[in-house]
Amino acid sequence: MLVIGIDGATWDIIEPNLDKLENFRKLIQEGKKSTINLSQKPWSPSVWCSMFSGKSPEEHGHRDFVRNGEVVRREDIKVDFIWDILQEKGVSVRVLGVPFVIPPYNFNVDFEFVANGVPVEIGEIEKDLENITEKAEEILSKEKPEVFIVVYTTLDRVCHLHWGEPVVLDMYRKLDEALGRLIKHDKEVIVISDHGFCDYDKAPVRTLPRKTPRGEIKGDHHPDAVLITRNVQYQIKQPEDVFFALKEKYMGGE
Amino acid sequence: MSKGSYTTVSIPVQLAEKIEKRIEGTGFNSVSSYVTYVLRQVLSSLEEKEKKKEAFSKEDEEKVKKRLRALGYID
Numbered sequence: 656m657l658v659i660g661i662d663g664a665t666w667d668i669i670e671p672n673l674d675k676l677e678n679f680r681k682l683i684q685e686g687k688k689s690t691i692n693l694s695q696k697p698w699s700p701s702v703w704c705s706m707f708s709g710k711s712p713e714e715h716g717h718r719d720f721v722r723n724g725e726v727v728r729r730e731d732i733k734v735d736f737i738w739d740i741l742q743e744k745g746v747s748v749r750v751l752g753v754p755f756v757i758p759p760y761n762f763n764v765d766f767e768f769v770a771n772g773v774p775v776e777i778g779e780i781e782k783d784l785e786n787i788t789e790k791a792e793e794i795l796s797k798e799k800p801e802v803f804i805v806v807y808t809t810l811d812r813v814c815h816l817h818w819g820e821p822v823v824l825d826m827y828r829k830l831d832e833a834l835g836r837l838i839k840h841d842k843e844v845i846v847i848s849d850h851g852f853c854d855y856d857k858a859p860v861r862t863l864p865r866k867t868p869r870g871e872i873k874g875d876h877h878p879d880a881v882l883i884t885r886n887v888q889y890q891i892k893q894p895e896d897v898f899f900a901l902k903e904k905y906m907g908g909e
Numbered sequence: 910m911s912k913g914s915y916t917t918v919s920i921p922v923q924l925a926e927k928i929e930k931r932i933e934g935t936g937f938n939s940v941s942s943y944v945t946y947v948l949r950q951v952l953s954s955l956e957e958k959e960k961k962k963e964a965f966s967k968e969d970e971e972k973v974k975k976r977l978r979a980l981g982y983i984d
Contacts, residue, residue: 726973815981
């Protein structure tokens with residue numbers, strides 16, 4: 656199974672632009688689309704952690720990239736992730752760039768991210784997207800793992816500072832191209848975001864400050880996340896369900 | 910395992926023969942001592958690489974925090 660996480664993707668951009676986003680369109684036609692209305696705060700570190708541990712924020716206890724002045728690491732989070740569990744059962748699994756920690760987390764993959772996974776400038780964001788896609792293609796075509804999870808932070812990074820600007824749609828188009836390069840490698844696909852995005856003043860939940868040392872924050876996280884599945888039977892209603900979908904497929908009722 | 914005790918591992922005969930040739934005239938007096946030396950080198954270099962990967966330098970950590978601050982992820 657192929658799981659593609661897209662940090663910050665929203666239907667508010669995808670749906671009105673489906674004529675320009677051919678791979679999103681194709682995937683929706685071949686599968687099913689829905690909106691996940693998050694029951695937890697739309698906050699990347701804890702949502703990605705829930706998605707792949709099957710635990711709520713209260714259970715896994717991971718809230719922020721930095722705690723008490725220190726960058727939080729995988730080892731600080733006392734949970735087993737789906738890749739730990741599947742590998743234990745003999746399933747071949749590769750993970751590239753799950754951003755519940757900084758730098759984004761890899762499993763059985765050797766890869767370094769642009770700017771440690773926090774690209775801010777447009778050029779950096781584009782470079783990071785391309786590097787990740789090349790690595791993901793290499794893994795899918797050469798290593799062919801049973802489970803491959805890859806996450807892009809591209810849209811989130813660009814939307815924080817540029818929401819409402821044409822560059823946002825440009826980045827969706829680049830991401831759409833990347834999607835096309837990956838989805839041809841697997842019949843079973845989950846595409847999911849950890850939260851949506853919206854105009855800063857329209858956010859139903861405030862997660863970001865209005866101003867940062869870099870400038871004005873233009874958009875904020877929205878609790879409506881994107882989900883597209885192709886050939887996946889499990890009903891995914893919240894991020895945690897991705898963990899259970901993978902567990903059920905590869906471990907049955909265990 | 911207590912210090913100084915040994916165990917047996919198997920390697921292909923062809924590889925052992927290759928090693929025998931390689932250690933002729935060197936300070937290694939057996940295939941085992943050569944294999945032990947090589948494995949220690951490999952493991953130590955892997956451990957070094959892993960340590961480097963895990964540890965952010967203070968400078969890198971500050972750069973990351975600056976970027977997270979720019980995006981509004983931390984105050």
